[in-house]
Amino acid sequence: MRNGMHLDAERCARAVRSRDARFDGWFYTAVLSTGIYCRPSCPATTPKPENMVFHPSAAACQQAGFRACKRCRPDTTPGSPEWNERDDVVARAVRLISDGVVDREGVPGLAARLGYSTRQTERQLLAALGAGPLALARAQRAQTARMLIETTALNMADVAFAAGFSSVRSFNETVREVYALTPRQLRAKAVPAEAVPAEGVAGGTLSLRLPFRAPLNPDNLFGHLAATAVPGVEEWRDGAYRRTLRLPHGHGVVSLAPRPDHVVCRLTLTDLRDLTVAISRCRRLLDLDADPVAVDEQLRADPVLQPYVDKAPGRRVPRTVDEAEFAVRAVLGQQVSTAAARTHAARLVLAHGEPVDDPEGGLTHLFPSPEALAALDPEKLAMPRSRRGTLTNLVGRLADGSLRLGVDSDWSEARARLLELPGFGPWTVDVIAMRALGDPDAFLPTDLGIRRAARELGLPSTPGALTARAEAWRPWRAYAVQYLWATESHPINFLPV
Structure with missing residues (x-):
């Protein structure tokens, strides 16, 4: 188990120096000198130790003002295995957020399902993940939006709707803040369709790739x-x-x-x-x-x-x-x-x-x-x-x-x-x-x-x-x-x- 690994700076730094993909999703590296955050296996030049800080979630990095690396795409890694190995309140909250409960029922709905007050729920998530339920749900919406922008021909209003945003305005603002690009700029910079992790939209069907940690039998x-x-x-x-x-x-x-x-x-x-x-x-x-x-x-x-x-x-x-x-x-x-x-x-x-x-x-x-x-x-x-x-x-x-x-x-x-x-x-x-x-x-x-x-x-x-x-x-x-x-x-x- 690697619970709270982001708190062990020396171990995290070793994983970053060796570009160890086994730790992707367990923690994220935020680089103070560039203002971006990466997965541990990022192939870019390894930052100096004094320029690295570590966070337990992509949402925590975004909340701290860091943008997602355009090379290693840290927001596309498989989720942390930790939340599927436990059934404490934090793990259950993370699973509910992934299932869209915050988007449908808000934070009060999430807290009610867990049997805790809104304040207790927010405090426990902040302590474990460095971000509250709204920030975690926002990071999930941003990730879905990026995938749809880069890999489908959906118009931007439909992308915003599908990703769970309440308005096109909040969609535009979130994409610009997280990726430092507008949605249209993000689509223009996407690699050719045959190389991206999706096949677009045909006949109402979306086709995409689901990543996993190797090996998978x-x-x-x-x-x-x-x-x-x-x-x-x-x-x-x-x-x-x-x-x-x-x-x-x-x-x-x-x-x-x-x-x-x-x-x-x-x-x-x-x-x-x-x-x-x-x-x-x-x-x-x-x-x-x-x-x-x-x-x-x-x-x-x-x-x-x-x-x-x-x-x-x-x-x-x-x-x-x-x-x-x-x-x-x-x-x-x-x-x-x-x-x-x-x-x-x-x-x-x-x-x-x-x-x-x-x-x-x-x-x-x-x-x-x-x-x-x-x-x-x-x-x-x-x-x-x-x-x-x-x-x-x-x-x-x-x-x-x-x-x-x-x-x-x-x-x-x-x-x-x-x-x-x-x-x-x-x-x-x-x-x-x-x-x-x-x-x-x-x-x-x-x-x-x-x-x-x-x-x-x-x-x-x-x-x-x-x-x-x-x-x-x-x-x-x-x-x-x-x-x-x-x-x-x-x-x-x-x-x-």
Whole structure:
């Protein structure tokens, strides 16, 4: 863990001198002599030590009056992994800001979701990130605006709207302040279209690149999503995972395809205001802000896991774009095969999902909302009575708000509330914690695939003994699960051809 690394000036300076890309996103270098800020791996001339100061976020640099470097583009780095490794109030606040809550509900809305006062929320974010919620949201809007300016043909009013600005005037002022250029100057200086991280806009579809920290092994990540895809909501087509998205202002369709140094993301949205939220949710789905070097270093220390980590490093945890949806699907997958779980989910989608139009493929519906599922007649569900009760209890709690599963969830509290529900045992709770809540240390000692892998590798196969053995893998046991699953020849471990 590198919590508060920006406070260790000597260590930061060493990372800058060695241009160490592993620290990109962990801290930012502000150069007093030039008034710009950079990522640690910036290829420009290394500043003198006395001219460097370090900040924990791009927003803090901007708030201190520094402009983004035009060479290393520090505002385009993957986000700090720290905020996906924790569930304290700061981490939950950062995730909510990324999900657009400040833009939609303001700082009071953010604070209310966290259960803190506005003043307490601002104070904690300022202490941890050097910037308050408004500054963090503004930095996110500026980054989205720059991407759209440089890589699409959208007119500037549409760029401002899509990036989340309340007016064209505030958009113009922010871009000039952050980048020292007007929006039109920024577009004029952009490199040729074939070299920029997007393919522009065609037929209402935006295409862009999602960066990540290398290495990234796409096999289990995309293999899992493709193998468990619910017909009508998800599909694997032409080398890409595609799915529908339920978003704050409408719906969308996304296509995600792995490449050696990025993920190609094609988004079709009914409302451009959802762009930033859609990008954030896709990054979360693919676990793109993870720190694979730190994860693999820890797991590689175990001689049993070492050969598997060395063979295919950089495994990610496949997550979700909708926590409530995943919880429902986890219940549908209790004690049945992957194929049976897909069949149950597909029936719910056809009967209760909201229809959408997909001109490019075979996607037909949004996954049913908890409210829609709570209104259905449980007797019409083609599943055992006990599982019908488990499902109706779950969707009822999700619909009335007594159970909250989202980026703002306190992981311990969510686990406790799930365990209170009839039919929820350790496997269901842990798989929701791993893939919906995003807990990097969630573990599945009762999973049949994990127990088979444990026996094959000479590890204890009983849940209690395996859990004790897995203490050495903390805080990355969810990633250890991916390596253990990969010892089998199940379709989840392979990219479809």
